[in-house]
Structures are given as structure tokens and as C-alpha cells.
Amino acid sequence: MSVIDKVAWVRVEDGRVLSTRSRGKDAYYFPGGKREAGESDMQTLAREVREELTVSIVPETVAPLGTYEAQAHGHRDGVTVRMTCYIGDYHGTLEPSSEIEEVVWLSYADRDRVSPVDQLIFDDLRASGHLR
Template sequence: MADLIDKIAWIHLEDRRLLVARNAGRERFYLPGGKREPGETDVQTLVRELDEELAVTVEATTAMHVGTFEALADARTDGLLVRLTCYTAIHTGSFVPSREIEEIAWLTAGEGDRVSAVDRLVLAHLHDADLID
């Protein structure tokens, strides 16, 4: 079995565009979220990561699973997979890039070249569902 990076991600749409973030020193954007800490549930991870990365508070009781997506990690030839378990949730607060986040952006499905392979799957899914342009 191939090694796996298991991440939780937030799907947040406004004006038919998807919120993404970019770390300092990186070219590609990604869906906000991250890896679980020991003992965390998916929703606990989502709440913690969004507070850390974007300084917003996610209402845990509103989290809804959107889908789980897998793709090979970018720039890897060893078969490393990324699994992205995605949720929507209501939030409060304004987006403030925090910690390692340098920039946020709002993307359409046609801007898949700006994100990782697994995030392109999410963009395509949202476009197929007529949720983003």
C-alpha cells in the first residue's frame, strides 16, 4: 500500500468561487485545513486548523461532509497519495491569513493550474455540481 497524507479541508464558496490559501514560500494554493493531531476528530481538526490559518471560528455543529478525494502528491514519483476529506461549515469572523498563510484567493474551476492535483479534483466536483464557475 502506498504511503498516505491524510488531511481535512474546508470548502467555502462565495460568488461561485472557492476559497483557497497559499503558504509562504509556496507557489500552489490549497484548501484551508490540515492534518489531525492525535485523538482529534475530523471536525475538531477543521475547527482548530481554520482558527490557526484564517482566524475564523467554525461552528462545529454545522459541519457537513462534502466528499473525500485522493490523488498523487504533486512532484512525487514514489506513489505518495493525498487523501482530502472535505467539509462545509458555517463560520464567524473575517478571513485573516495567519501563521504560515501568506495569501488567500477565490478560484473558479478553470484555475486548477493554481492548486494541487487533489484540489483540482475538488474544483471539478464543485463545477460538476454547478456550485462554482
């Protein structure tokens, strides 16, 4: 079995959660990505969010949300993604970068539009009253 290890930023505002769609993809994903060699979770989070959304994460506001694992969207059966999620504030204006086609705020009604691992996070956010 193969595991894709990722770090993601989960940003909830007014009952909706920030999500992105990369060029050529059919599902929405939380901002984030894979670690580069030697990177900490915080370094990966800051780099990926800056690359995807042109904003800076405020390090002192970052807190762990949880780690989730599910079948990796668009990969063969048996390939899973393990996503370590963080919340936190940001500076700047959210703008899609060259690799991001769309930046959206999703509600629980949009659950079927996100990847399987993101669906688990949607369920937790809904259960805790953060996602409408």
C-alpha cells in the same frame, strides 16, 4: 505507498471557492491540515481553520462534502493525499495567519493553480454547478 491523511474546509461563495497559499509554496490549497493525535475530523477542521485563517467554524453547520485522493503535490511519486472535505459556515473575518501568505477566492479558471487533489474537488464543484 504512503498516504497523507488530511481534513479540509471547502467554502464556496458566489461561484468561487476559498483557497490559501502557504509561505514558500507555488500552489493553492484548501484550508485544513493533518490530524493531531486523538483529534476527530471536526476538531482538526476547527483547529486548522482557526490557525490558518483566524476564524471559527460553526459546528452545527458542518456537513461532509466527500473524500478525495490524488498524488500529493510536491512529494515523490507514490505519495498520495487523502482529503476528507467538509463545508460549513464561519464566524469572524478571514485573515491569513503567519503560515499563510495569501487568501484568495478562485474560480474554475484557476484550476491549474491548485494541488492535484484540489483539482478533483474543483471538477466536482464545477459539475454540481457550485463553481463558475
